[in-house]
Amino acid sequence: EIRAVIFDLDGVLTDTAEYHFQAWKRLADEAGIPFSRARNEQLRGVSRRRSLEILLQEREIEEVAAQEMMARKNQYYQELIKQIMPADLLPGVPELLSELHEQGLRVGIATVSKNSRAVIDGLRIWHHIDALADGYSVAASKPAPDLFLHAAAQLQIPPSKCLIVEDAAAGIEAAHAAGMHSVALGPAERFAEVRPNVILPSLEGVTWEQILAHLQASAREATTWTVSDDKFDPAALKQQETVFTIGNGYLGTRGALEQRYPGDQPATLINGLFDNVPIIHTELANAPNWLTMELLIDGERVRLDQGQVLSHVRTLDLRDGVLVHSLRWRSPRGKTIELRSERWASMADAHLCALRYGVTALDFAGEVELRAEIDGTVENPGSLVPSEVGLTHWQTLDSGNPAPQVAYLHVRTRLSSVELGVAAHLAVEGVADVAYSARDSAHAPGVAARFKLAQGETAVATKLVTYYTSAEEASPMAAALSGVQAAAGQGYATLLRAHRREWAGVWHDCDMQIEGDDAAQRAIRYNLFQLLIAAPWHSDRLSIPAKTLSGFGYRGHVFWDTDIFIVPFFAFTRPEIARNLLLYRYHTLAGARENARRAGYEGAMFPWESAQDGRETTPPWIPLPNGELVRVWCGEIEQHITADVAYAVWRYWQATGDDAFMRDYGAEIILDTAVFWGSRVEYNAQAERYEIRDVIGPDEYHEHVDNNAFTNYMVRWHLRKAIEVLAWLRPFDPERALALEEQLGLTSERISHWEDVVRRIYTPYDPDTGLIEQCDGFFQLEDLNWEALEPRNCPVQLALGIEETQKYQALKQADVLMLLYLLEDEFDQRCKRANWDYYEPRTDHSYGSSLGPAIHGLLGCELGYPDKAYEHFWRAAMVDLKDLRGNTKDGIHAASAGGVWLMAAMGFAGMRLGPAGPVFTPRLPKHWQRMHFRLWYHGEHLEVDLKAALSPRS
Secondary structure, three states, X not given: OOOEEEEOOEOOOEOHHHHHHHHHHHHHHHHOOOXXXXXXXXXXXXXXXXXXXXXXXXXXXXXXXHHHHHHHHHHHHHHHHOOOOHHHEOXXXXXXXXXXXXXXXXXXXXXXXXXXXXXXXHHOOHXXXXXXXXXXXXXXXXXXXXHHHHHHHHHOOOHXXXXXXXXXXXXXXXXXXXXXXXXXXXXXHHHOOOOOOEEEOOOOOOOHHHHHHHHHHHHHHHHHHEEEEOOOOHHHHHHXXXXXXXXXXXXXXXXXXXXXXXXXXXXXXXXXXXXXXXXXXXXXXXXXXXXXXEEEEOOEXXXXXXXXXXXXXXXXXXXXXXXXXXXXXXXXXXOEEEEEEEEEEOOOOOOEEEEEEEEEEOOOOEEEEEEEEOEOOOOEOOOOOOOOOOEOOEEEEEEEEEEOOEEEEXXXXXXXXXXXXXXXXXXXXXXXXXXXXXXXXXXXXEEEEEEEEOOOOEEEEEEEEEEEEOOOOOOHHHHHHHHHHHHHHXXXXXXXXXXXXHHHHHHHHHOEEEEOOHHHHHHHHHHHHHHHOOOOOOOOXXXXXXXXOOOOHHXXXXXXXXXXXXXXXXXXXXXXXXXXXXXXXXXXXHHHHHHHHHHXXXXXXXXXXXXXXXXXXXOOEEEOOOOOEEEXXXXXXXXXXHHHHHHHHHHHHHHHOOHHHHHHHHHHHHHHHHHHHHHHOEEEOOOOEEEOOOEOOOOOOOOOEOOOHHHHHHHHHHXXXXXXXXXXXXXXXXXXXXHHHHHHOOOHHHHHHHHHHHHHEOOOOOOOOOOOOOOOOHHHOEOOOHHHHOOOOOOHHHHHOHHHHOOEOOEOOOOHHHHHHHOHHHOOHHHHHHHHHHHHHHEOOOOOOOXXXXXXXXXXXXXXXXXXXXXXXXXXXXXXXOOOOOOHHHOOOHHHHHHHHHHHHHHHOOEEEEOOEEEEOOOOOOOOXXXXXXXXXXXXXXXXXXXXXXXOEO
């Protein structure tokens, strides 16, 4: 698709870079300033003024003296370039220029040099050049896009069809800002913090065909790092908004369009920013929308529900979380534009979001107005029927424009009284005479930029936005304004470099490389990306909601999903995040204790749904679309979560060896929740055993059951570990042990009671068959005729009804099989195989719980069912990318995303923790050739490299 090639001059077409060095070196010598070739590298691609600042090492200098020094350097340079002749073209350049001419491609030169015409004269290449943009053409130099945009406008080729050839990192950044492809010349380390499409050592021996081949190879390589959509389908709008969510753990922003669209659901959810609501207790409040960009062409608004969408491509680059949207649109009046936007939430500055927005006039010249807003009129979907009647969480405290390019909005949640300050800065590059004005709106303030576009001309706007809440700043509005001004001062390119630098470090630890299965590779990276952008990098009082920060499903509440499915990934890749997730549970112990007290028990009972403080937030009733109320029992009797949290704490300790955490926090969690179980079990005198009645296990299709096997076995395990932890703590830190014994009432009588429960709690198991009955009476339920329900696009419970479903041996998700995975060392292969054979066919894999496929995949690997294991892996990996359950619009399935890593690491790689550390029994899918990933274990970094039919090496 490339129709034009734009070359830098110095160091690309000819070695005038050497003349620049000699001129700067002479100037430096005269000033007594050390100047080396290494320092000269910093001058590549930047303006003469910026080069002087670098030479002077940022020392203050009067303007008159600066002008004199720049003039003197230029005089030295002009003397040197008088020697230039055609022989000074770099190797390969004459041949490539001739080939481009023969291929009919347009050729331009874009250079910051103000001596370019003299150089081109000497090189005698004017007959190959169709456009020149130089130091006289535009005011802003690289990394601003202006030079390249000016050249493209002269060539009458849109930026998306242009290829830049550069030898400087600043030039590659300028090409990126312009929305152009790029080839970098020079050593790879020079471009380590930018992202050219291709890196070549030079143009020597390089043909156009080879350049195209390199570009195609680069695009193919990038496909395992990118998720794309090239079809505009309004019916899939909300699902795609979820898929293209970006974030940084502080906040997540759904992939809504900047132009908006009827029926869309834009949302920015700030982790932990809750407000109270009817029925569902509390929910994450949808923060003011920072994406809004309203574009008018000669007064005609760009709207995708009007006019004609000629092309539409969205691409999420998982390497750095940058979402790019390329759009070609024709207005009802026949004016065609090309739009290119890119957005990201900074990993280097949690409070910063950035949006770059380029518009090209393809077949007209006209007046353009761009309105960048902070939209405070956003809503949450309603908690009552119909949900389209939304909830507004914000009261506006103040708004305005302290400067022509800055807008702010100061709001407060209506019930929780959390203040939020949002500030935005808008700047437009690539065109002259931009007029900025305030968009004076109490609830949606903004900045308007007005300018003219000639045919073929492109303007690029940068919108920077900061969010601060009163949870982290006493004056959030002042912090937001200060933050956005500081960001604008650094510039987009600098901010993006810092953001990418953080991502490079994250992926170094967290990536999992697969050879032989590109689709699986992309899916694994996508699922890990979604966990990484939801992780609480900045706080130990937050967790990862069940739908991450990508949608309104479960209203931002936290479930056992995080503890069981997500903590393991972080424990072995970024232990500090796993620690934060578990500290969230520690900091919510007060709420867990209140839950136990209200239910009539002792100790701490973690809530089925948790928000800020650990108190139960599961709604007791929910309305169906028809208005009928359905009773929800999970918050009252799905109590296994308390053991699940203890399990996560224990496994984290085993993976990290973090004794300080266990001493200061983990022991208290495990022990106080054990106190709960000691009061929760019931003694059956007739059977001489302890039981747990009236619960819900992981299989939520069956409510009010007695002796759910998963719950009973996990309670036995939990009490055993509580006794072990206390025994470990007493010699490790006697004072802490004594303090907990007194605080939690850990008397010898209580410990003896735990030991008795461990010995005598009912844990169903049939030694003849190896089967474990899921709960009392489960084997007496009817078998379900699954085929009779097909075709089906909903869960069994919705197809049959809640009461009817409980009559059948139909599971929402793994229950006994979940137990066999978590407590794998307690069960032999015969038991595991018998229960797999019994329960796997009785589980609603298609529309039950998204937590199920991971567990079935893990056990399928262990039991030698590779095809079944891969089938379940695929269900988990593609649940959101393919919207397999039809509910991706509500948000990412976080547990399934964590389960993808579990299946890959624990299933296909066969990782287990042995006495000396991780050991592996690889079971790679037959088409996987290699698997490579990194682990942290007890503070040590391990490399795992597995190849098909070969032993692992570390």
